[in-house]
Amino acid sequence: MNEKTTAELENLRGLIDGVDQQLIHLLRKRLDLVAQVGAVKHGAGLPIYAPQREASMLAKRRGEAQKMDVSPQLIEDILRRLMRESYLNEKDVGFKQVNPDLGHVVLVGGEGKLGGLFSQMLVLSGYQVQVLDKDDWCRATEIFDGAGLVIVTVPIAITCDLIKEKLTELPQDCILADLTSIKGEPVNAMLEAHKGPVVGLHPMFGPDVGSLAKQVVVVCHGRKSQDYQWLLEQIQIWGARIVEAEPERHDKAMQLVQAMRHFSSFVYGLNLYKEEADIESLLQFSSPIYRLELAMVGRLFAQSPELYADIIFAQKESLNAIRDYLDNYSQALSLLQSGDREAFVSQFEEVAQWFGDFAPQFQRESRAMLQSVNDMKTD
């Protein structure tokens, strides 16, 4: 680079630094305003996530950006990222307590991470939370005395036995709920053990979400739903969306969404290991989609094997779903073995037709994800 170029670049970069510094000031200003919105919402009991406000604001900003020759997608990306920050900041001011008359809440197995997140949200909403861990059963009567809500959040493998053996003497009006990722058997076990209000919950997210905004909580009604309506309202104030489901329909979906999904990731990782793949060089040659795939598989192995074993082994019916997958894999492999390219293409087209409008929708969604994967690269 010659001196003139260096000087020109330095000057322009200095101006860019100035603009970026102004951005930080503007961000600070926005965060302060958002904190005030959070306080108003806290007082009024309004949900942290306001989809209509977001949609109208994004539409307006996109239009204004276009007029100034700024990419509408750019301002949308930035605002969406900022709103994610808002969810986190608004959370810290706390939430309206929908049921101030409730006795205390007991989290059975509260040492689990998801239990910890629920505990945090309940405390931020003004409830008193007590944890009952494995060593506390000798004090169970005392802990359950006066409880308004008991949430079971122990590993799936022991959930039903624990409910049937240890939760039969709860106060009559107390709500019994669980957070297990299957719902049929736990809901039945709760209905059997406790004659008061019962509800099955399945938070469709991990403990590392930061905020519940836009997350989904599946609800399987058990008994006396009017008595726990406040809890569903409270969860919505935390920003989550409630999706009601029959336990059977939920559990069937979980065979694909969780058991098969995690099992195939496990096998993918197992295969890389057995093939002695060199992850370093795979990353070097990886396209963004492959990097994303590796991230999805790799994150599995950063977590507890017990957790995934629990999810995969939870329903014996998952075995059929996984076996079907294996059959389809073998059949597709035979097309390859016989060199039947035409059959592959026609099978592909059949599946694409079945996906219908979802295929282009998923393509659009994944484009944004792939671009962020690329943005994260630093080398």
Ligand SMILES: O=C(O)C(=O)C[C@]1(C(=O)O)C=C[C@@H](O)C=C1
């Ligand atoms: O306007 C609100 O209700 C806010 O909470 C602020 C804000 C934002 O950051 O602009 C954040 C979350 C909502 O979903 C919508 C907008």
